[in-house]
Amino acid sequence: MLKFIAKRLLTLIPVLWGVVTVTFIVMYVVPGDPVRSIAGERYDEQTIEELRAELGLDKPLAVQYVDYLWKLARLDLGRSFVTRRPVIESIRERFPRTMLLAFSAMLIAVVFGISIGVLASSPRFPWLGNSLMTFSLVGVSIPVFWLGLLLIYLFSIKLSILPPSGYGGGSIQYLIMPAVTLSFASMATVARVTRASFLDTVGEDYVRTARSKGLGDIMIYGKHVLRNALIPVITIVGADFGSYLSGSVLTESIFGWPGLGRLVVQAILKRDFPVIRGAVIFMALLFVIVNLVVDISYGIADPRMRVGGNGE
Template sequence: MTEYVIRRILLVIPVLFGVTLVTFVLMYVVPGDPVLSMVGERYDQETIESLRAELHLNDPLPVQYLRYIWGVVRGDLGRSFITRRPVMESILEKFPNTLRLAFSAMVVATLIGLVVGIISAVKPYSIWDRLSMTFALAGISVPVFWVGLILILIVAVQLRLLPPSGFGGGHIKYLILPAITLGTRSSAFIARMTRANMLEVIHEDYIRTARSKGLREFWVINKHALRNVLIPIITVLGMDFGSYLSGSVLTESIFGWPGLGRYTLLAILKRDFPVIQGAVLFMAVVFVTVNLAVDLLYSVLDPRIRYK
């Protein structure tokens, strides 16, 4: 197991190096000048050139990239062009909000997906099954931003049950709509996957044995059948949770949630190079870390799985 973890960590290094290189190249390929984004066109050319020199934007691109990599090795992601704050400080300030939203969305997705999938599998081809799979298909097909806007229109504007956007000091009522929006697509995938895998195992011999012993159907399904369909579901949850933590740009932007995704989007709009580079690298580290944790969790759920 230890050897496997070390090997995975070593494989991550070239991936992160590639992420930094691609991000750096894309920033200079996309049209636009970060200095003009900072000061506008009201300053004279001499001032603009002075600012470019101060930010080292006149240095050759390889020099800029190597300087950035050396900073990353030392744990320094640079300073924002706009606020002049250390990028890592700002990321660590925003990340807990994204973590809270991601965890809430994962809870929503898991609860809804498992319940819908189990009931559909227990009562296949019934009205409930058809309604559940229609919901799942809609959840997969409908864009996230559309779900968010519909929830705002109905729940916040028409019914006035919850606030339409904002953070509200972290009050839970501001978290409900973003969490449902972010978790809808995952819940649909989980529902379909739970149903498909449950239908495969529900007729296995060990399930028949459990029923023949007089166990209640509730325990047969939740203790025996569900345990054997969790691994593919954990895969979906792990991938989605990693993407949530990497910054849910659309959801955070729609609801004005002050997380890492919204912070990154604002940096892109302002051409704040250090923030973009730092945020993308941080997202990549989080994503690969979550995926490694999910791989290790497999062996806990199923002792037959061993990594070498």
């Protein structure tokens, strides 16, 4: 198991280095001058060049890249061009709000997705199978921004029962619509995978043996089928949770949720390169850590993964 974990950890190094390098290069490829965006039209050329030197943007690109890697090695993400505030402080302030949204979305996706999938796999509810396929297709096809705007129109404008945007100190009223929007596609996928996995597992020999011994459906499904059928679901949920953390930009922007995603959007509009780089790298780190945990969980649930991971 330790060899399996060590191998997974080693694969993270080139991934993170690639994210850092690509993010750094993209910042200098996109059109626009961050210094002029910060200075506006109030300053002359001499002042702009002094500001450029102060921010370290007058150095060759290779030198800036090496300096940035050295700062990252010391866990220094730099300072915002706009506010001059350390980037790590902005991330520390926004991260708990994004985590709250991500955990809420994951909870909705897991509870409702698995419940729908289990019900749809039961022969007592054959109509649920076709309904589930339709729901899954619709769920993964609806754009996030369209679903978010639809929920705002229904529950805020028409029914006036939920606030359209904001944080509200993490109040559940402000959390419901962003969490549902973020979880909808994942919930449909979890339901579909759960149903397919349950149908495959129910046909296994050990399930038929358990039935021949007189075990009831509750015991068979609860003790034998559930654990094995949910192994593929672990992968789906883990991957989606990583996407909740790194892909909540649209959801947070639509609902005015002050998390990391909205921080990135605001930084892009202001061309605040250190904040963009820091937030993207931080979210990429979270994504690979979540996927590492999923790999380890998958290896615990299915020992064959550990054997494959060790190359034995």
